[in-house]
Protein backbone atom coordinates (compact mmCIF):
# COMPACT_ATOMS: atom_id res chain seq x y z
CA UNK A 419 0.00 0.00 0.00
CA UNK A 420 1.45 3.44 -0.88
CA UNK A 421 2.34 5.68 2.06
CA UNK A 422 0.35 8.79 2.95
CA UNK A 423 3.22 11.05 1.79
CA UNK A 424 4.31 9.04 -1.25
CA UNK A 425 6.22 11.26 -3.70
CA UNK A 426 6.24 14.30 -1.38
CA UNK A 427 9.31 16.22 -0.24
CA UNK A 428 9.15 17.53 3.32
CA UNK A 429 11.44 19.35 5.75
CA UNK A 430 11.36 18.80 9.51
CA UNK A 431 13.13 21.34 11.73
CA UNK A 432 14.43 19.85 14.96
CA UNK A 433 14.26 16.61 12.95
CA UNK A 434 17.28 15.15 14.73
CA UNK A 435 15.83 14.96 18.23
CA UNK A 436 12.69 14.43 20.32
CA UNK A 437 9.35 14.89 18.57
CA UNK A 438 10.98 16.19 15.36
CA UNK A 439 13.01 13.00 14.94
CA UNK A 440 9.94 10.80 15.43
CA UNK A 441 8.17 12.88 12.75
CA UNK A 442 11.12 12.77 10.32
CA UNK A 443 11.34 8.96 10.59
CA UNK A 444 7.56 8.52 10.27
CA UNK A 445 7.40 10.83 7.22
CA UNK A 446 10.09 8.73 5.51
CA UNK A 447 8.19 5.54 6.42
CA UNK A 448 5.13 7.11 4.74
CA UNK A 449 7.05 7.59 1.48
CA UNK A 450 8.33 11.17 1.82
CA UNK A 451 11.85 12.33 1.02
CA UNK A 452 12.95 14.23 4.10
CA UNK A 453 15.20 17.21 4.83
CA UNK A 454 16.28 16.75 8.44
CA UNK A 455 17.01 20.29 9.64
CA UNK A 456 18.58 20.33 13.08
CA UNK A 457 21.21 22.51 14.71
CA UNK A 458 22.02 19.73 17.20
CA UNK A 459 21.94 21.95 20.28
CA UNK A 460 21.49 21.41 24.01
CA UNK A 461 18.04 22.23 25.40
CA UNK A 462 19.06 25.87 26.06
CA UNK A 463 20.35 26.30 22.48
CA UNK A 464 24.08 25.92 23.27
CA UNK A 465 26.77 23.60 21.78
CA UNK A 466 25.58 23.11 18.16
CA UNK A 467 26.61 19.97 16.27
CA UNK A 468 25.77 18.49 12.86
CA UNK A 469 25.91 14.96 14.30
CA UNK A 470 22.26 14.97 15.40
CA UNK A 471 20.88 15.73 11.91
CA UNK A 472 23.35 13.35 10.25
CA UNK A 473 22.41 10.50 12.61
CA UNK A 474 18.69 10.91 11.79
CA UNK A 475 19.48 10.91 8.06
CA UNK A 476 21.57 7.73 8.49
CA UNK A 477 18.67 6.10 10.36
CA UNK A 478 16.18 6.99 7.61
CA UNK A 479 18.54 5.65 4.93
CA UNK A 480 19.11 2.43 6.91
CA UNK A 481 15.31 1.91 6.81
CA UNK A 482 15.32 2.32 3.01
CA UNK A 483 14.22 5.99 2.93
CA UNK A 484 15.68 9.09 1.29
CA UNK A 485 16.92 12.01 3.40
CA UNK A 486 19.44 14.85 3.52
CA UNK A 487 20.55 17.05 6.40
CA UNK A 488 20.83 20.79 6.98
CA UNK A 489 22.57 21.56 10.27
CA UNK A 490 21.79 25.29 10.45
CA UNK A 491 20.15 27.51 13.06
CA UNK A 492 16.49 28.09 12.11
CA UNK A 493 16.54 31.49 13.78
CA UNK A 494 18.78 32.75 10.94
CA UNK A 495 16.74 34.09 8.03
CA UNK A 496 18.96 32.50 5.35
CA UNK A 497 18.73 29.06 6.96
CA UNK A 498 14.97 28.98 6.26
CA UNK A 499 15.73 29.41 2.57
CA UNK A 500 18.58 26.88 2.75
CA UNK A 501 16.27 24.22 4.20
CA UNK A 502 13.59 24.77 1.56
CA UNK A 503 16.16 25.05 -1.25
CA UNK A 504 17.74 21.77 -0.13
CA UNK A 505 14.47 19.97 -0.92
CA UNK A 506 13.77 21.89 -4.15
CA UNK A 507 17.32 21.63 -5.53
CA UNK A 508 17.60 17.92 -4.71
CA UNK A 509 14.09 16.66 -5.48
CA UNK A 510 12.26 19.49 -7.33
CA UNK A 511 9.56 20.63 -4.86
CA UNK A 512 8.85 21.38 -1.19
CA UNK A 513 5.50 19.84 -0.30
CA UNK A 514 5.48 20.22 3.47
CA UNK A 515 7.38 21.85 6.32
CA UNK A 516 7.06 20.85 9.98
CA UNK A 517 8.66 23.06 12.66
CA UNK A 518 9.28 21.38 16.03
CA UNK A 519 12.79 22.92 16.50
CA UNK A 520 12.81 24.57 19.90
CA UNK A 521 14.72 25.62 23.00
CA UNK A 522 13.85 26.56 26.58
CA UNK A 523 15.24 29.27 28.88
CA UNK A 524 13.10 29.19 32.01
CA UNK A 525 12.94 32.20 34.32
CA UNK A 526 10.27 34.26 36.07
CA UNK A 527 9.36 37.32 33.99
CA UNK A 528 10.74 39.79 36.56
CA UNK A 529 14.19 38.06 36.50
CA UNK A 530 14.42 37.24 32.78
CA UNK A 531 17.43 38.58 30.90
CA UNK A 532 17.20 40.18 27.48
CA UNK A 533 19.23 37.29 26.07
CA UNK A 534 16.83 34.69 27.52
CA UNK A 535 13.93 36.52 25.91
CA UNK A 536 15.62 37.06 22.53
CA UNK A 537 16.96 33.50 22.17
CA UNK A 538 13.59 31.81 22.71
CA UNK A 539 11.64 34.23 20.52
CA UNK A 540 14.30 33.84 17.81
CA UNK A 541 14.25 30.04 17.61
CA UNK A 542 10.48 29.49 17.96
CA UNK A 543 8.82 32.54 16.41
CA UNK A 544 11.39 33.83 13.94
CA UNK A 545 12.34 30.22 13.17
CA UNK A 546 8.75 29.56 12.06
CA UNK A 547 8.67 32.80 10.02
CA UNK A 548 11.94 31.91 8.26
CA UNK A 549 10.71 28.47 7.17
CA UNK A 550 7.08 29.41 6.47
CA UNK A 551 8.14 32.40 4.37
CA UNK A 552 10.65 30.45 2.27
CA UNK A 553 8.28 27.49 1.84
CA UNK A 554 5.20 29.54 0.94
CA UNK A 555 7.14 31.50 -1.68
CA UNK A 556 7.76 28.17 -3.47
CA UNK A 557 4.43 26.49 -2.70
CA UNK A 558 2.36 29.29 -4.24
CA UNK A 559 4.18 28.67 -7.53
CA UNK A 560 3.78 24.87 -7.42
CA UNK A 561 0.53 23.52 -8.93
CA UNK A 562 0.39 21.03 -6.06
CA UNK A 563 0.67 23.72 -3.33
CA UNK A 564 1.87 22.42 0.02
CA UNK A 565 1.46 22.31 3.80
CA UNK A 566 2.85 24.35 6.68
CA UNK A 567 2.78 22.68 10.11
CA UNK A 568 3.72 24.89 13.07
CA UNK A 569 4.54 23.73 16.58
CA UNK A 570 2.99 25.57 19.49
CA UNK A 571 2.26 24.47 23.06
CA UNK A 572 -0.67 24.59 25.45
CA UNK A 573 1.59 27.07 27.28
CA UNK A 574 0.67 29.66 24.65
CA UNK A 575 -2.31 30.45 26.88
CA UNK A 576 0.03 31.45 29.79
CA UNK A 577 3.09 30.25 31.69
CA UNK A 578 4.47 31.10 35.12
CA UNK A 579 8.20 30.64 34.51
CA UNK A 580 8.37 30.69 30.71
CA UNK A 581 6.98 34.06 29.58
CA UNK A 582 9.41 34.06 26.66
CA UNK A 583 8.31 30.58 25.55
CA UNK A 584 4.60 31.33 26.06
CA UNK A 585 4.88 34.56 24.05
CA UNK A 586 6.80 32.80 21.27
CA UNK A 587 4.21 29.99 21.12
CA UNK A 588 1.36 32.52 21.06
CA UNK A 589 3.19 34.22 18.21
CA UNK A 590 3.43 30.90 16.38
CA UNK A 591 -0.36 30.48 16.67
CA UNK A 592 -1.02 33.95 15.21
CA UNK A 593 1.63 33.48 12.52
CA UNK A 594 0.08 30.16 11.52
CA UNK A 595 -3.42 31.65 11.39
CA UNK A 596 -2.05 34.48 9.24
CA UNK A 597 -0.34 32.00 6.92
CA UNK A 598 -3.65 30.10 6.70
CA UNK A 599 -5.50 33.31 5.82
CA UNK A 600 -2.91 34.19 3.18
CA UNK A 601 -3.21 30.65 1.80
CA UNK A 602 -7.01 30.93 1.68
CA UNK A 603 -6.78 34.23 -0.19
CA UNK A 604 -4.37 32.73 -2.73
CA UNK A 605 -6.77 29.85 -3.26
CA UNK A 606 -9.74 32.20 -3.76
CA UNK A 607 -7.72 33.86 -6.53
CA UNK A 608 -7.29 30.48 -8.25
CA UNK A 609 -3.95 29.59 -6.67
CA UNK A 610 -2.87 26.15 -5.50
CA UNK A 611 -4.06 24.55 -2.24
CA UNK A 612 -1.82 25.46 0.69
CA UNK A 613 -2.81 24.76 4.31
CA UNK A 614 -1.29 26.02 7.56
CA UNK A 615 -2.02 24.47 10.94
CA UNK A 616 -0.40 24.07 14.36
CA UNK A 617 0.18 21.10 16.63
CA UNK A 618 0.37 21.61 20.41
CA UNK A 619 2.12 18.38 21.47
CA UNK A 620 2.89 16.79 24.79
CA UNK A 621 5.41 13.94 24.80
CA UNK A 622 8.23 12.46 26.87
CA UNK A 623 11.40 14.19 25.63
CA UNK A 624 14.29 16.00 27.30
CA UNK A 625 12.20 19.18 27.08
CA UNK A 626 9.32 17.81 29.15
CA UNK A 627 11.23 15.64 31.60
CA UNK A 628 11.73 18.42 34.17
CA UNK A 629 8.14 19.66 34.33
CA UNK A 630 7.64 19.89 38.11
CA UNK A 631 3.94 18.93 38.21
CA UNK A 632 1.76 16.09 36.93
CA UNK A 633 1.00 16.32 33.17
CA UNK A 634 -0.86 14.13 30.74
CA UNK A 635 1.82 12.85 28.37
CA UNK A 636 2.74 10.24 25.76
CA UNK A 637 5.51 9.35 23.31
CA UNK A 638 7.05 11.45 20.48
CA UNK A 639 5.80 8.75 18.05
CA UNK A 640 2.20 9.62 19.04
CA UNK A 641 2.59 13.11 17.49
CA UNK A 642 3.81 12.04 14.03
CA UNK A 643 0.52 10.73 12.53
CA UNK A 644 -1.17 14.14 12.92
CA UNK A 645 1.74 15.95 11.22
CA UNK A 646 1.57 13.40 8.40
CA UNK A 647 -2.22 13.76 8.05
CA UNK A 648 -1.97 17.56 7.83
CA UNK A 649 0.59 17.26 4.98
CA UNK A 650 -1.19 14.45 3.15
CA UNK A 651 -3.70 14.97 0.34
CA UNK A 652 -6.44 13.82 2.74
CA UNK A 653 -5.70 16.71 5.10
CA UNK A 654 -5.23 19.49 2.55
CA UNK A 655 -8.59 21.18 3.25
CA UNK A 656 -7.82 21.43 6.98
CA UNK A 657 -6.67 25.02 7.49
CA UNK A 658 -6.09 27.54 10.34
CA UNK A 659 -6.51 24.91 13.09
CA UNK A 660 -4.66 24.21 16.33
CA UNK A 661 -4.65 20.57 17.50
CA UNK A 662 -3.43 19.28 20.84
CA UNK A 663 -1.85 15.86 20.34
CA UNK A 664 -0.91 13.75 23.39
CA UNK A 665 -0.88 9.96 23.62
CA UNK A 666 -4.21 8.70 22.26
CA UNK A 667 -5.89 12.14 22.50
CA UNK A 668 -6.29 14.73 19.73
CA UNK A 669 -8.31 17.87 20.53
CA UNK A 670 -9.11 20.92 18.42
CA UNK A 671 -8.77 24.41 19.96
CA UNK A 672 -11.44 27.05 19.54
CA UNK A 673 -10.87 30.12 17.40
CA UNK A 674 -10.45 33.32 19.45
CA UNK A 675 -13.65 35.32 19.19
CA UNK A 676 -15.39 37.94 21.31
CA UNK A 677 -17.89 36.19 23.54
CA UNK A 678 -19.83 38.93 25.38
CA UNK A 679 -20.37 42.66 24.79
CA UNK A 680 -21.53 45.66 26.80
CA UNK A 681 -22.49 49.02 25.34
CA UNK A 682 -22.05 52.51 26.83
CA UNK A 683 -25.26 54.43 27.60
CA UNK A 684 -23.73 57.73 26.35
CA UNK A 685 -20.98 58.50 23.84
CA UNK A 686 -18.31 56.45 25.60
CA UNK A 687 -17.64 54.49 28.79
CA UNK A 688 -16.23 56.23 31.89
CA UNK A 689 -13.96 54.23 34.27
CA UNK A 690 -16.64 54.50 36.97
CA UNK A 691 -19.36 53.13 34.68
CA UNK A 692 -17.07 50.28 33.59
CA UNK A 693 -16.34 49.45 37.24
CA UNK A 694 -20.07 49.41 38.00
CA UNK A 695 -21.15 47.42 34.93
CA UNK A 696 -18.39 45.03 33.86
CA UNK A 697 -18.44 42.55 36.79
CA UNK A 698 -22.15 41.80 36.39
CA UNK A 699 -22.23 41.73 32.57
CA UNK A 700 -19.30 40.68 30.36
CA UNK A 701 -17.08 39.86 33.39
CA UNK A 702 -13.90 37.85 32.81
CA UNK A 703 -13.10 34.69 30.87
CA UNK A 704 -11.28 32.03 32.92
CA UNK A 705 -7.72 31.21 31.85
CA UNK A 706 -7.31 27.44 32.25
CA UNK A 707 -3.63 27.68 33.24
CA UNK A 708 -4.28 30.26 35.96
CA UNK A 709 -7.28 28.22 37.13
CA UNK A 710 -4.94 25.20 37.54
CA UNK A 711 -2.23 27.20 39.32
CA UNK A 712 -3.05 26.10 42.86
CA UNK A 713 -2.73 22.39 42.02
CA UNK A 714 0.53 22.96 40.14
CA UNK A 715 2.05 25.02 42.95
CA UNK A 716 1.20 22.48 45.64
CA UNK A 717 2.63 19.64 43.50
CA UNK A 718 5.82 21.66 42.94
CA UNK A 719 6.13 22.33 46.68
CA UNK A 720 5.63 18.62 47.44
CA UNK A 721 8.26 17.64 44.85
CA UNK A 722 10.74 20.13 46.34
CA UNK A 723 10.11 18.80 49.83
CA UNK A 724 10.62 15.20 48.66
CA UNK A 725 13.95 16.24 47.10
CA UNK A 726 15.31 17.83 50.30
Ligand SMILES: NC(=O)c1ccc[n+]([C@@H]2O[C@H](COP(=O)([O-])OP(=O)(O)OC[C@H]3O[C@@H](n4cnc5c(N)ncnc54)[C@H](O)[C@@H]3O)[C@@H](O)[C@H]2O)c1
Pocket residue numbers: 431432433434435436437438455456457458459460461463470490491492493517518519520521541569570571572618619620621622623624625626
Ligand atom coordinates in the same frame (compact mmCIF):
# COMPACT_ATOMS: atom_id res chain seq x y z
N1 LIG B 1 7.88 17.70 24.70
C1 LIG B 1 6.73 18.27 25.06
O1 LIG B 1 5.97 17.75 25.92
C2 LIG B 1 6.29 19.55 24.41
C3 LIG B 1 5.17 20.24 24.94
C4 LIG B 1 4.73 21.39 24.32
C5 LIG B 1 5.38 21.85 23.18
N2 LIG B 1 6.46 21.19 22.69
C6 LIG B 1 7.12 21.73 21.50
O2 LIG B 1 7.37 20.67 20.59
C7 LIG B 1 8.58 20.93 19.87
C8 LIG B 1 9.55 19.76 19.99
O3 LIG B 1 9.91 19.62 21.36
P1 LIG B 1 10.79 18.38 21.89
O4 LIG B 1 10.24 18.04 23.22
O5 LIG B 1 10.92 17.34 20.84
O6 LIG B 1 12.21 19.11 22.13
P2 LIG B 1 13.70 18.50 22.05
O7 LIG B 1 14.53 19.41 22.88
O8 LIG B 1 13.67 17.06 22.40
O9 LIG B 1 14.08 18.63 20.52
C9 LIG B 1 14.23 19.88 19.91
C10 LIG B 1 15.13 19.74 18.71
O10 LIG B 1 15.24 21.05 18.10
C11 LIG B 1 16.58 21.28 17.74
N3 LIG B 1 16.83 22.72 17.72
C12 LIG B 1 16.85 23.57 18.77
N4 LIG B 1 17.17 24.81 18.39
C13 LIG B 1 17.35 24.77 17.04
C14 LIG B 1 17.69 25.74 16.08
N5 LIG B 1 17.92 27.01 16.41
N6 LIG B 1 17.75 25.35 14.77
C15 LIG B 1 17.51 24.07 14.43
N7 LIG B 1 17.22 23.10 15.31
C16 LIG B 1 17.13 23.44 16.61
C17 LIG B 1 17.39 20.56 18.81
O11 LIG B 1 18.73 20.29 18.39
C18 LIG B 1 16.55 19.31 19.06
O12 LIG B 1 16.96 18.24 18.23
C19 LIG B 1 9.14 22.25 20.46
O13 LIG B 1 8.74 23.32 19.66
C20 LIG B 1 8.47 22.34 21.80
O14 LIG B 1 8.38 23.67 22.25
C21 LIG B 1 6.93 20.06 23.28
